[in-house]
Amino acid sequence: MRLINLRRLALVAGLFCPTLSFAEGTMIEFSVSEPTGWDYFSDQVMGGVSEGKVAFETINNQPVLRLTGNVSTANRGGFIQARTELDAPLSDTAQGIILTVRGNAQPYYLHLRTKWTVLPWQLYQAKFETSETWQEVRVPFEAFAPYGKLLRQSFKISDVRSIAVVAFGRDHNADLSVLAIGVY
Numbered sequence: 608m609r610l611i612n613l614r615r616l617a618l619v620a621g622l623f624c625p626t627l628s629f630a631e632g633t634m635i636e637f638s639v640s641e642p643t644g645w646d647y648f649s650d651q652v653m654g655g656v657s658e659g660k661v662a663f664e665t666i667n668n669q670p671v672l673r674l675t676g677n678v679s680t681a682n683r684g685g686f687i688q689a690r691t692e693l694d695a696p697l698s699d700t701a702q703g704i705i706l707t708v709r710g711n712a713q714p715y716y717l718h719l720r721t722k723w724t725v726l727p728w729q730l731y732q733a734k735f736e737t738s739e740t741w742q743e744v745r746v747p748f749e750a751f752a753p754y755g756k757l758l759r760q761s762f763k764i765s766d767v768r769s770i771a772v773v774a775f776g777r778d779h780n781a782d783l784s785v786l787a788i789g790v791y
Contacts, residue, residue, distance in 0.1 A: 642663040645690065646689070650686050653684070655684020657677060657687050659774070674783045675781055678779050692769045697767050702747055703746050704746045704788065706735070707741060707788075709783075711780070713774075715775075720769045723758070724758065737783060745791060
């Protein structure tokens, strides 16, 4: 199992995070000073009205990325997201994304963009469920489906250029906390 050990992706754990462990003995070590590698986007970039924010907070003495806001499908909108660009390609032997998350018992999404998703509405998307307690979620790359036209049904893992956690597709209040994220 290989975990993303990139500075920008490591920022998901926030400031001065201790070593975090995932199941099966794999580890990600975070030692970051500023959460500058994550960008917030909403449907307002294309005329939507969703509002939200990304904050780096401490919850139960653990730093986390927290995505909150109001997602609205009005005016052809419907998303808020936190996205990070990868500094290096993923290994083609990677099997999926692993996250430690807590939410408001709502579904959320992972969005992957590749070197071939050149239009803003092109991406690969997979849904994951949350609960009000911390849980580990594994999303295999086979679960990602193309979203937008002119995309192949599958993608080459080493072509992935960014990963986003997203509240998407329906009117709702979003509240998603991400403690850790990696690749297995």
